[in-house]
Amino acid sequence: MAHSSNVIAHPNDPVPVIRDRALWMRRRAFKMVYDAQLGHPGGDFSAIDAIATLYFGVLHYDPKQPELPGRDRFIMSKGHATGALYTALCAAGYFEESWLDTYMQPQSKLNGHPNRNYVPGVETNTGPLGHGVPVALGIAIAGQITGANHRTYVLTGDGELQEGSNWEAAMTAGHRKLENMTLIVDRNRLQQGAGTEETNSLDPLDGKFRAFGWHVEIVDGHDHEALFTALSAPCKGRGKPLCVIANTVKGKGVSFMENQASWHHGVPNAEQFDTAMKELV
């Protein structure tokens, strides 16, 4: 089954658009966090370039028909990075920008973690870590059963991979040779409290996934061209699920946030907000 003809069309060279959207997403997400005085901006900024690449260069979808059966799926397994996810969905046309002004306010549709029952474009409710990969696996298996042409992308944090459920699902994806499934690891090397390697080391991460039967690509997670190349490569005939290890910087784009674990859920004061807006241009 081919993708429906009414999905959005990406330009032949989407990289300039991706770059433009990623900048907008960073600025808008930081304003959401500033206004709410809540959020996870460090992880938003490490993941934003991969997510912008998906929505503005790779995924086939129609924001006016979020339940379109043949759509590609993106699952944000690190559900706390809603600054990145909500700005992407907004820029993709799933909802009005005014929604972003309500981020984490009472009765807002935009909870701190995404809820598919309120927010179009959200594929499954995430928040507790280690849930996205098994759900993505189920969607990919559905494609395998019916021969549907859709692809499923899931993004996890790197610290999140300490949850065992990811490895259960990774084993099954490898076993079933699910070439329609792609996992992006936001490899910023920091978790909430400290570095991943000092907490519970993940390296050699590529070797782990290869041993589980995955094809692995390692890219600069802020290089839109490299991300686009890895994520848009045809999957037919690869015979394996794809793991893209995106080497990233937590807080990428704002000097005082970069590589600081404290910005996992740190929030800016007025001066920091102004500085960030000057840097994010």
Place this chain on the structure above:
Amino acid sequence: MAQAAPNTADLFDCRNAFAKTLEALAAEDSRITAVVNDSIGSSKLGGFQKAFPDRLVNVGIAEQTMVGVGAGLANAGHIPFVSAASCFLTGRALEQIKADVAYSNFNVKLIGQSSGVAYGELGPTHHSIEDFAWLRVLNNLTLIVPSDPWETAEAVKWAAGHEGPVFIRVSRMPVPELSVANRVFQPGKAELIRQGSDVSIIACGTTVHLAQAASDALAGEGISARVLNMSSINPLDETAVLEAANTGAIVTVEEAHVRGGLGGAVAELTVRNSPVPMEMLGFPGFVPTGSVEWLFDHFDLSETGVAAAARRVLARKRT
């Protein structure tokens, strides 16, 4: 009049009714899929696997992934029946049931097999008596506890046609087909098994036939004991419970922990609206070693145990 104990030839393992019904449904609807954790045999799904090999997804011994895969299949338009021993399905994958199924509100059917103390001598690790307490607080999740093969089949058929998360607790301990005329399965609706006005016995699953027998025994003593089959724990038939409270005394009976299950649900409702003395029969927690039959007897899940509980609560009844 007390009923004779059913002949073992007339007792049925409800897993067979589940599997047969699911196979028939799958033949009619290609969206129906089974997801298991190396539990094909214990779920009686060998026939399903043979008939629909592509639609039997075995993720191996990985319950969290099993439930997540169910949610993913539902996302893609399938109707997954996620079937595994209830102790592992509900205990190991509780957060997936909460977040991926109930909170996400996906059209996933969870089938808790060999529930309660069916695994008897294997011990509390393999018993699933906590599942009611864990699951009945989850919004969106319909929780059904069929009493016999007929009701198991009806619940599976209903679940396949219902858009939304469902948990069906399937028993392994052999039970008789209930002899009740004109049965209709309706979630959220209690089934009146015996009329009665002195006391009400509210039972579910494997204990309904015991309650029925106890009511018949009590009738011989001049005690009129109503029996309700409360096969739907969530939503609860609040009207039937409050009408039961009007008899002035309630006994609840379940193959589950005495805390947080059917008894707890009934008590929560009556204490706010119509408080009455209650007796709650079930298991106290981690039980000693014993066969399922021994455990039922030892903890008063028997005709005599239920009748005795009815007499106790009647003695406390306000006059």
